[in-house]
Amino acid sequence: MGQEDLMSTAEDVADQFLRVTKQYLPHLARLCLISTFLEDGIRMWFQWNEQRDYIEATWGCGYFLATCFVLLNLLGQLGGCVLVLSRNFVQYACFGLFGIIALQTVAYSILWDLKFLMRNLALGGGLLLLLAESRSEGKSMFAGVPSMGESSPKQYMQLGGRVLLVLMFMTLLHFDSSFFSILQNMVGTALIILVAIGFKTKLAALTLVVWLMAINVYFNAFWTVPAYKPMHDFLKYDFFQTTSVIGGLLLVVALGPGGVSMDEKKKEW
Secondary structure, eight states: OOHHHHHHHHHHHHHHHHHHHTTTHHHHHHHHHHHHHHHHHHHHHHTHHHHHHHHHHHHOOHHHHHHHHHHHHHHHHHHHHHHHHHTSSHHHHHHHHHHHHHHHHHHTTGGGOHHHHHHHHHHHHHHHHHHHHHOOSSSOTTTTOOOBTTBOHHHHHHHHHHHHHTHHHHTTOOOSOOHHHHHHHHHHHHHHHHHHHTSSHHHHHHHHHHHHHHHHHHHOOGGGSOTTSHHHHHHHHHHHHHHHHHHHHHHHHHHOSOSSSHHHHHTTO
16 A cells, blocks of 8 residues: 555545544534643632642732632633633633633743743644634624635634644653654654644644543553642643643644645645
8 A cells, every 4th residue: 555545545534533523523622622721720729728828929929919819710710611611702711711821821930941831832722723713704803804815813813723732742752762752753743744734634633632642641640640649730730731732633623724724725726
């Protein structure tokens, strides 16, 4: 079987998967996407005192402001999740969750940790895709903005979302000389480039979903670590943040790459 035949077979399998899951995939994508906000909002409730004390000690902002920070995170994240899942005011929910990401990036000094910063940006990419999905062409917050053919704000959101999503995979690259690491880096890099430029997008995104799910379950198995150990919370955070990026990729699979992509341009050739 030649390379073209193999690619054609893989695309047929992906198309068959999409036909079978067409009705359920967007719902699953949204659930995965908001999972990290849902988990973090619940954690704010159960670790209220610890989170408040951490913010108060780190920033010296006092009891009242530290309490407001925790409350804002709790209500903002859980409220945003409810709105996204119920498909009510999704655009406002997305902007609220963008704000939560920005707030946490500063409050927890993620800005200076490149790995966590890239993962937060990837999470923002998933929200951009959700914003693009929720945006109807007729009524939109961008009403009045002139569009040039297919180059509407929705397509640029999808492009931005795809590009930001691939940042997650850059944090998974291993810079050592073992055969498995080199192979993983080569295959992973090829796939993220395909998603970023929008070429064979659905197949590449679906492959990344499978790969990322396997890595997530293997490396972030927080359920195997006792709850009292700090590593439990760290792995749990990583697990749900990775699940959210999987949700973003599932949106790419369900909706396609959008107008600003090689797949779309191929139709004009």
